[in-house]
Amino acid sequence: MANESSVERIKKASKGLRGTLKESLLDEHTGAIREDDQALVKFHGMYLQDDRDRREERAAKKLERLYFFMCRLRLPGGLVTPERWEALHHVAGEHTTGVIKITTRQTVQLHGILKSHVKPTMAAFNKVGLDSIAACGDVNRNVICSAHPKYSPIHEEIHAFAKKISQYMLPKTRAWYEVWLDEEKLAEVTEEDPLYEDRYMPRKFKIAIAIPPYNDVDVFTNDAGLIAVIEKNKLVGFNVAAGGGMGTTHGNPETYPRLGTVLGFVKPGDVINVVYHIATVQRDFGNRSDRKLAR
Secondary structure, three states, X not given: OOOOOHHHHHXXXXXXXXXXXXXXXXXXXXXXXXXXXXXXXXXHOEEEEEOHHXXXXXXXXXXXXXXXXXXXXXXXXXXXXXXXXXHHHHHHHHHOOOOEEEOOOOOEEEEEEOHHHHXXXXXXXXXXXXXXXXXXXXXXXXXEEOOOHHHXXXXXXXXXXXXXXXXXOOOOOOHHHHHHHOOOOOOOOOOOOOOOOOOOOOOOEOEEEEOOXXXXXXXXXXXXXXXXEEEOOEEEEEEEEEOOEOOOOOOOOOOOOEOOEEEEEEOHHHHHHHHHHXXXXXXXXXXXXXXXXXX
Protein backbone atom coordinates (compact mmCIF):
# COMPACT_ATOMS: atom_id res chain seq x y z
CA MET A 1 0.00 0.00 0.00
CA ALA A 2 1.53 3.28 -1.13
CA ASN A 3 0.19 5.36 1.75
CA GLU A 4 0.74 2.85 4.52
CA SER A 5 1.78 4.29 7.87
CA SER A 6 5.30 4.08 9.29
CA VAL A 7 4.08 1.54 11.83
CA GLU A 8 3.03 -0.77 8.99
CA ARG A 9 6.51 -0.60 7.48
CA ILE A 10 8.11 -1.32 10.87
CA LYS A 11 5.91 -4.40 11.39
CA LYS A 12 6.70 -5.87 7.97
CA ALA A 13 10.45 -5.39 8.43
CA SER A 14 10.48 -6.67 12.01
CA LYS A 15 11.47 -10.30 11.35
CA GLY A 16 8.56 -11.60 13.37
CA LEU A 17 8.50 -8.75 15.94
CA ARG A 18 12.19 -9.20 16.74
CA GLY A 19 13.47 -5.99 15.17
CA THR A 20 16.65 -4.90 16.90
CA LEU A 21 15.30 -5.32 20.41
CA LYS A 22 18.26 -7.42 21.53
CA GLU A 23 20.69 -4.76 20.34
CA SER A 24 18.62 -2.01 21.99
CA LEU A 25 18.76 -3.80 25.33
CA LEU A 26 22.54 -4.01 25.18
CA ASP A 27 22.94 -0.25 24.67
CA GLU A 28 23.94 1.05 28.10
CA HIS A 29 24.21 4.67 26.93
CA THR A 30 20.47 5.22 27.12
CA GLY A 31 17.52 4.04 29.18
CA ALA A 32 15.43 4.01 26.02
CA ILE A 33 15.38 1.69 23.00
CA ARG A 34 15.64 2.43 19.28
CA GLU A 35 12.73 4.27 17.68
CA ASP A 36 11.46 1.36 15.57
CA ASP A 37 11.78 -0.97 18.56
CA GLN A 38 9.51 1.34 20.56
CA ALA A 39 6.69 0.33 18.19
CA LEU A 40 7.60 -3.37 18.31
CA VAL A 41 7.96 -3.65 22.09
CA LYS A 42 4.21 -3.01 22.39
CA PHE A 43 3.60 -6.42 20.81
CA HIS A 44 5.59 -7.85 23.71
CA GLY A 45 3.19 -6.24 26.19
CA MET A 46 5.25 -3.16 27.01
CA TYR A 47 5.34 0.58 26.45
CA LEU A 48 8.37 2.83 26.80
CA GLN A 49 7.52 5.73 29.13
CA ASP A 50 9.33 8.38 31.13
CA ASP A 51 8.85 10.32 34.36
CA ARG A 52 7.02 13.46 33.21
CA ASP A 53 7.48 15.20 36.57
CA ARG A 54 11.26 15.11 36.13
CA ARG A 55 11.50 16.20 32.51
CA GLU A 56 12.36 19.86 33.21
CA GLU A 57 14.78 18.98 35.99
CA ARG A 58 16.67 16.51 33.83
CA ALA A 59 16.62 18.77 30.79
CA ALA A 60 18.19 21.55 32.86
CA LYS A 61 20.99 19.16 33.80
CA LYS A 62 21.34 18.10 30.15
CA LEU A 63 20.30 14.56 31.02
CA GLU A 64 18.04 12.39 28.90
CA ARG A 65 14.56 11.69 30.18
CA LEU A 66 14.18 9.11 32.94
CA TYR A 67 12.94 6.24 30.80
CA PHE A 68 11.26 3.09 32.05
CA PHE A 69 8.81 0.48 30.83
CA MET A 70 5.20 -0.33 31.59
CA CYS A 71 4.43 -4.05 31.40
CA ARG A 72 0.92 -5.49 30.95
CA LEU A 73 0.22 -9.18 31.51
CA ARG A 74 -1.90 -11.48 29.37
CA LEU A 75 -4.55 -12.91 31.71
CA PRO A 76 -7.44 -14.50 29.76
CA GLY A 77 -10.65 -13.90 31.68
CA GLY A 78 -8.65 -12.09 34.37
CA LEU A 79 -7.92 -15.35 36.15
CA VAL A 80 -4.93 -15.34 38.54
CA THR A 81 -4.14 -18.14 40.95
CA PRO A 82 -3.08 -17.26 44.51
CA GLU A 83 0.45 -18.49 43.73
CA ARG A 84 0.72 -16.23 40.69
CA TRP A 85 -0.73 -13.28 42.58
CA GLU A 86 1.91 -13.74 45.26
CA ALA A 87 4.64 -13.95 42.61
CA LEU A 88 3.27 -10.80 40.99
CA HIS A 89 3.69 -8.93 44.27
CA HIS A 90 7.30 -10.08 44.57
CA VAL A 91 8.05 -8.91 41.02
CA ALA A 92 6.36 -5.56 41.63
CA GLY A 93 8.38 -5.00 44.79
CA GLU A 94 11.71 -5.95 43.29
CA HIS A 95 11.57 -4.49 39.78
CA THR A 96 8.86 -1.79 39.58
CA THR A 97 7.36 1.11 41.50
CA GLY A 98 5.71 -1.49 43.73
CA VAL A 99 2.24 -0.55 42.51
CA ILE A 100 0.02 -3.11 40.74
CA LYS A 101 -2.63 -1.48 38.58
CA ILE A 102 -5.74 -3.50 37.71
CA THR A 103 -7.09 -2.59 34.26
CA THR A 104 -10.59 -2.49 32.83
CA ARG A 105 -9.72 -5.47 30.61
CA GLN A 106 -9.15 -7.88 33.46
CA THR A 107 -5.39 -7.73 33.62
CA VAL A 108 -2.68 -5.88 35.52
CA GLN A 109 0.02 -3.37 34.68
CA LEU A 110 3.36 -2.71 36.33
CA HIS A 111 5.14 0.61 35.86
CA GLY A 112 8.64 1.97 36.38
CA ILE A 113 10.62 -1.03 35.09
CA LEU A 114 14.12 0.16 34.16
CA LYS A 115 15.63 -1.27 31.00
CA SER A 116 18.10 -3.41 32.94
CA HIS A 117 15.22 -4.91 34.94
CA VAL A 118 12.96 -5.92 32.04
CA LYS A 119 14.53 -9.31 31.34
CA PRO A 120 14.61 -10.34 35.03
CA THR A 121 10.95 -9.29 35.26
CA MET A 122 9.96 -11.40 32.25
CA ALA A 123 11.96 -14.35 33.58
CA ALA A 124 10.19 -14.13 36.93
CA PHE A 125 6.80 -14.08 35.21
CA ASN A 126 7.70 -17.01 32.97
CA LYS A 127 8.77 -19.05 35.99
CA VAL A 128 5.17 -19.03 37.30
CA GLY A 129 3.52 -19.46 33.89
CA LEU A 130 2.75 -15.81 33.17
CA ASP A 131 3.65 -13.71 30.12
CA SER A 132 2.96 -10.37 28.47
CA ILE A 133 2.72 -11.65 24.88
CA ALA A 134 0.25 -9.63 22.77
CA ALA A 135 -0.99 -7.63 25.76
CA CYS A 136 -0.44 -4.49 23.64
CA GLY A 137 0.12 -3.84 19.93
CA ASP A 138 -1.79 -4.55 16.72
CA VAL A 139 -2.92 -8.03 17.71
CA ASN A 140 -5.73 -9.68 19.64
CA ARG A 141 -5.57 -8.24 23.15
CA ASN A 142 -6.51 -9.79 26.48
CA VAL A 143 -9.70 -11.84 26.06
CA ILE A 144 -12.16 -10.89 28.79
CA CYS A 145 -15.04 -12.89 30.24
CA SER A 146 -17.80 -12.45 32.78
CA ALA A 147 -16.54 -13.18 36.27
CA HIS A 148 -16.34 -15.44 38.24
CA PRO A 149 -15.40 -18.88 36.82
CA LYS A 150 -16.21 -20.60 40.12
CA TYR A 151 -19.67 -19.05 40.30
CA SER A 152 -21.07 -22.22 38.71
CA PRO A 153 -19.92 -25.15 36.53
CA ILE A 154 -21.45 -23.43 33.48
CA HIS A 155 -19.45 -20.27 34.24
CA GLU A 156 -16.27 -22.32 34.45
CA GLU A 157 -17.03 -24.00 31.11
CA ILE A 158 -17.63 -20.66 29.39
CA HIS A 159 -14.65 -19.06 31.11
CA ALA A 160 -12.42 -21.73 29.57
CA PHE A 161 -13.24 -20.31 26.14
CA ALA A 162 -11.36 -17.12 27.03
CA LYS A 163 -8.15 -19.10 27.49
CA LYS A 164 -8.75 -21.22 24.37
CA ILE A 165 -9.40 -18.17 22.18
CA SER A 166 -6.44 -16.28 23.65
CA GLN A 167 -4.10 -19.18 22.89
CA TYR A 168 -5.48 -19.66 19.38
CA MET A 169 -5.12 -15.96 18.51
CA LEU A 170 -1.54 -15.58 19.75
CA PRO A 171 1.14 -14.57 17.23
CA LYS A 172 3.19 -17.59 16.12
CA THR A 173 6.54 -15.86 16.47
CA ARG A 174 8.87 -16.96 19.28
CA ALA A 175 10.28 -13.43 19.54
CA TRP A 176 9.12 -12.91 23.15
CA TYR A 177 11.01 -15.97 24.32
CA GLU A 178 14.12 -15.15 22.30
CA VAL A 179 14.38 -11.50 23.32
CA TRP A 180 13.42 -11.68 27.00
CA LEU A 181 14.32 -15.25 27.98
CA ASP A 182 17.30 -15.77 25.64
CA GLU A 183 15.68 -18.76 23.97
CA GLU A 184 17.91 -20.00 21.16
CA LYS A 185 16.57 -19.22 17.71
CA LEU A 186 16.18 -22.47 15.79
CA ALA A 187 16.24 -21.00 12.28
CA GLU A 188 16.62 -17.73 10.42
CA VAL A 189 13.28 -18.21 8.69
CA THR A 190 10.48 -16.23 10.32
CA GLU A 191 7.59 -18.41 11.49
CA GLU A 192 4.54 -18.66 9.25
CA ASP A 193 1.50 -17.02 10.79
CA PRO A 194 -1.76 -17.55 8.85
CA LEU A 195 -3.66 -15.00 10.94
CA TYR A 196 -1.21 -12.14 11.33
CA GLU A 197 1.09 -12.85 8.34
CA ASP A 198 3.89 -10.24 8.37
CA ARG A 199 1.61 -7.22 8.80
CA TYR A 200 -0.44 -8.14 11.87
CA MET A 201 -3.71 -6.25 12.47
CA PRO A 202 -4.21 -2.66 11.30
CA ARG A 203 -4.88 -1.85 14.96
CA LYS A 204 -5.74 -3.61 18.23
CA PHE A 205 -8.44 -6.29 18.25
CA LYS A 206 -10.60 -6.98 21.30
CA ILE A 207 -12.77 -9.95 22.26
CA ALA A 208 -15.24 -10.27 25.15
CA ILE A 209 -17.49 -13.07 26.40
CA ALA A 210 -20.68 -12.23 28.31
CA ILE A 211 -22.77 -14.58 30.41
CA PRO A 212 -26.37 -13.30 30.68
CA PRO A 213 -28.05 -11.77 32.57
CA TYR A 214 -24.84 -9.83 33.26
CA ASN A 215 -22.90 -7.68 30.83
CA ASP A 216 -19.97 -6.78 33.07
CA VAL A 217 -17.63 -6.97 30.04
CA ASP A 218 -19.53 -4.42 27.89
CA VAL A 219 -19.70 -7.06 25.19
CA PHE A 220 -20.97 -4.75 22.42
CA THR A 221 -17.96 -2.42 22.70
CA ASN A 222 -15.59 -5.12 21.42
CA ASP A 223 -14.47 -6.06 17.91
CA ALA A 224 -15.90 -9.51 18.56
CA GLY A 225 -18.45 -10.16 21.28
CA LEU A 226 -19.71 -13.55 22.38
CA ILE A 227 -22.97 -13.83 24.33
CA ALA A 228 -23.45 -17.24 25.91
CA VAL A 229 -26.76 -18.97 25.20
CA ILE A 230 -27.71 -21.23 28.09
CA GLU A 231 -30.70 -23.54 28.03
CA LYS A 232 -31.64 -25.82 30.94
CA ASN A 233 -28.31 -25.03 32.58
CA LYS A 234 -26.37 -26.16 29.51
CA LEU A 235 -24.25 -24.10 27.10
CA VAL A 236 -25.76 -24.52 23.65
CA GLY A 237 -23.74 -21.85 21.85
CA PHE A 238 -23.06 -18.13 21.47
CA ASN A 239 -24.70 -15.18 19.80
CA VAL A 240 -21.86 -13.41 17.98
CA ALA A 241 -21.53 -9.62 17.62
CA ALA A 242 -18.88 -7.79 15.61
CA GLY A 243 -17.78 -4.24 14.92
CA GLY A 244 -17.90 -2.65 18.35
CA GLY A 245 -15.52 0.07 19.47
CA MET A 246 -15.96 3.25 21.49
CA GLY A 247 -12.88 5.11 20.29
CA THR A 248 -13.45 8.57 18.83
CA THR A 249 -11.27 11.60 18.13
CA HIS A 250 -12.72 14.95 19.15
CA GLY A 251 -13.29 17.19 16.14
CA ASN A 252 -12.88 14.36 13.63
CA PRO A 253 -16.36 13.44 12.31
CA GLU A 254 -14.98 10.38 10.51
CA THR A 255 -14.35 8.73 13.88
CA TYR A 256 -17.26 7.73 16.07
CA PRO A 257 -18.23 5.24 18.78
CA ARG A 258 -20.11 2.19 17.58
CA LEU A 259 -21.77 -0.77 19.28
CA GLY A 260 -21.27 -4.21 17.78
CA THR A 261 -23.86 -5.76 15.46
CA VAL A 262 -25.22 -9.21 16.28
CA LEU A 263 -24.46 -11.44 13.30
CA GLY A 264 -25.98 -14.74 14.40
CA PHE A 265 -25.68 -17.87 16.50
CA VAL A 266 -22.83 -20.40 16.53
CA LYS A 267 -22.34 -23.68 18.34
CA PRO A 268 -19.52 -23.96 20.92
CA GLY A 269 -17.36 -26.02 18.57
CA ASP A 270 -17.46 -23.33 15.87
CA VAL A 271 -16.93 -20.20 17.95
CA ILE A 272 -13.12 -20.02 17.75
CA ASN A 273 -13.20 -20.37 13.97
CA VAL A 274 -15.83 -17.62 13.69
CA VAL A 275 -13.84 -15.21 15.86
CA TYR A 276 -10.71 -16.00 13.84
CA HIS A 277 -12.43 -15.06 10.59
CA ILE A 278 -13.88 -11.85 12.04
CA ALA A 279 -10.27 -10.90 12.74
CA THR A 280 -9.19 -11.74 9.19
CA VAL A 281 -11.87 -9.39 7.82
CA GLN A 282 -10.45 -6.55 9.90
CA ARG A 283 -6.92 -7.59 8.92
CA ASP A 284 -7.70 -7.47 5.19
CA PHE A 285 -10.02 -4.48 5.04
CA GLY A 286 -8.89 -2.23 7.90
CA ASN A 287 -7.39 1.12 6.98
CA ARG A 288 -3.60 0.84 7.20
CA SER A 289 -2.81 4.42 6.23
CA ASP A 290 -4.84 6.12 9.00
CA ARG A 291 -4.82 4.34 12.35
CA LYS A 292 -7.80 6.37 13.58
CA LEU A 293 -9.87 4.64 10.89
CA ALA A 294 -8.15 1.27 11.13
CA ARG A 295 -10.84 -0.73 12.90
